[in-house]
Amino acid sequence: MTLKENLxxxxxxxxxxxxxxxxIAAFDVFVARHTTHIAVFVHRLLYNPAxxxxxxxxxxxxxxxxxxxxxxxxxxxxxxxxxxxxxxxAMKMLKSESSYIHNQNEDAPDExxxxxxxxxxxxxxxxQAKQALLAMNAQVQExxxxxxxxxxxxxxxxxxxxxxxxxxIVIFWRAMKRLKKLLKTPFRNx
Numbered sequence: 001m002t003l004k005e006n007l008x009x010x011x012x013x014x015x016x017x018x019x020x021x022x023x024i025a026a027f028d029v030f031v032a033r034h035t036t037h038i039a040v041f042v043h044r045l046l047y048n049p050a051x052x053x054x055x056x057x058x059x060x061x062x063x064x065x066x067x068x069x070x071x072x073x074x075x076x077x078x079x080x081x082x083x084x085x086x087x088x089x090a091m092k093m094l095k096s097e098s099s100y101i102h103n104q105n106e107d108a109p110d111e112x113x114x115x116x117x118x119x120x121x122x123x124x125x126x127x128q129a130k131q132a133l134l135a136m137n138a139q140v141q142e143x144x145x146x147x148x149x150x151x152x153x154x155x156x157x158x159x160x161x162x163x164x165x166x167x168x169i170v171i172f173w174r175a176m177k178r179l180k181k182l183l184k185t186p187f188r189n190x
Contacts, residue, residue: 008032012078019067027064034079035060038086045090045170047177051097058089094169125183132182133175140175147172 007018007029018026035056042055062085066072072081133141143161146152154172158165 013074016067016072016074016078020070027067030063030078031060034082037079038082041083042086042090045087046094047174051090051093055086055089055093058093059086062089091166091169094173128183129179132179136175136178140171143168143171144175 007015007023007026010018010026010029012030012033015026015029019030038059039052039056042052042059046052046055059082063082066085072078133144136144139161143157146157146160147154152160154165154168157172158168161168
């Protein structure tokens with residue numbers, strides 16, 4: 001049996017001790033053991049494969065650096081600790097992605113030289129998006145309207161909707177995912 005195979009049989013608490021003792025292979029066992037669970041958790045938060053990959057990379061980087069600094073406290077479950085890191089990384093990613101989209105809309109140059117074909121296609125896409133949105137429930141419609149038409153921040157929407165910020169963000173991004181599938185258009189053009 002190799003050293004890594006011996007480590008696979010240890011529980012998380014003992015793997016942490018091995019890692020702190022200088023055995024870097026213990027981290028590989030953490031990654032192999034928990035990646036699927038964390039990936040599913042992140043997927044349920046984001047529903048965006050491109051963002052999910054970035055978040056997963058950030059999660060494992062933070063876990064590694066935190067373990068090296070002995071920042072993990074052995075009072076709780078290791079997986080719960082990783083889930084907390086994953087949640088915060090996902091929310092950070094959603095916030096930065098949302099800011100990017102908001103800034104893209106504000107910074108778009110006013111070009112009168114744009115072809116009327118593009119305008120007509122964009123109007124048709126907006127029309128289709130509004131029709132698709134009408135098929136969604138009232139709560140989703142209101143969250144999307146507040147975010148896109150009124151440009152409100154997720155905190156404001158959460159207050160208006162009497163919901164948590166995280167719930168509003170998840171509902172919004174799931175709606176965007178559904179609209180993207182229905183319209184077959186790039187997300188950043190919505």
